[in-house]
Amino acid sequence: AQSVAQPEDQVNVAEGNPLTVKCTYSVSGNPYLFWYVQYPNRGLQFLLKYITGDNLVKGSYGFEAEFNKSQTSFHLKKPSALVSDSALYFCAVRDGRNSGGYQKVTFGTGTKLQVIP
């Protein structure tokens, strides 16, 4: 079974400060990791993913995430937060061993990011 943990329900950060949203995962095979963002009354927007290669992954809107295999973590980061970054962020994982048309993605519970002006 695969699972994702987002230990923080909410993260508050001042505008202009760096932000980190934490995520740890559990999966049997190679992890395929994703971050999605959800704005109020909107769907899930893809931010970035880690499949293989460089542990530091860069994505949309200046976000990046660092894959750490030993700590089974995939924390989302941004050097300088904007008020418009305020949203709900979901970390997700799937087992890289699954091939073909399946690819069930398991989501974390989400972390609400509040950027304070």
Add this chain to the structure above:
Amino acid sequence: EPEVTQTPSHQVTQMGQEVILRCVPISNHLYFYWYRQILGQKVEFLVSFYNNEISEKSEIFDDQFSVERPDGSNFTLKIRSTKLEDSAMYFCASRGAPSTDTQYFGPGTRLTVL
């Protein structure tokens, strides 16, 4: 940029009624998914669909649920007899070729069962 679309944005129904939620995946995508998010909870996988058949389904996806791709563009989720606990946001997602890994999500349909 192509995107997944869903209709309606909000559906209100009476308990016991049938509802059909509609999705138009990204053109030329091959794999289709439904997820749901009960208010305040995490996004949960319901079902995946490929080559006109269900590939995988969760324990949530019982006999009351069905999916269909009636034509070359639409992908539907039907709930035959809705229950109060079916109230949730339902997201459709699609993915392209086998070599791609990212599922792209629609804006969701909020289903309210009274």
